[in-house]
Amino acid sequence: MIKILKNEKAFTLIExxxxxxxxxxLLFITxxxxxxxxxxxxSKxxxxxxxMVEGQIEAYKIDNNKAPQNMKTLVDEDYLKGTSCPNGGEVTIDGSGNVTVSSS
Structure with a gap:
C-alpha cells in the first residue's frame, strides 16, 4: 500500500x-x-x-602670508593628500588662487 503524505512543508517549483x-x-529596476x-x-x-581646496588655500595664505603657486605646493606641505576629484577631474590653482577642475 502506498502511503500518501499530507501537509508537506515544501515549496513547489512554480512558487x-x-x-x-x-x-x-526588482534587480532590473534598482x-x-x-x-x-x-x-x-x-559630482557632489x-x-x-x-x-576643501579653497579652504586649504586660505589656510596656506594664513600660515605663509602668500598664496600657493600650484596644487603640488599644497600636497608637498601636507595641506592636501591628492589633486583629483572623485569623478577623475584634475584640480588646478591659477596665480590668484582660483580653483578650476579639468574634465576627465
Missing amino acids: MMIVLLVISV IPNVTKQSNNIN GCEAFIH
Whole structure:
C-alpha cells in the first residue's frame, strides 16, 4: 500500500520560479538607479573637494602670508593628500588662487 503524505512543508517549483521572477524584476529596476546615483555622488564629491581646496588655500595664505603657486605646493606641505576629484577631474590653482577642475 502506498502511503500518501499530507501537509508537506515544501515549496513547489512554480512558487520558486515566481520568487525568482520577482527578485529579477526588482534587480532590473534598482541597478540603473544605482548607477545614476553613483554619477551624482561623484559630482557632489568633486564640489566638496573644490571647497576643501579653497579652504586649504586660505589656510596656506594664513600660515605663509602668500598664496600657493600650484596644487603640488599644497600636497608637498601636507595641506592636501591628492589633486583629483572623485569623478577623475584634475584640480588646478591659477596665480590668484582660483580653483578650476579639468574634465576627465
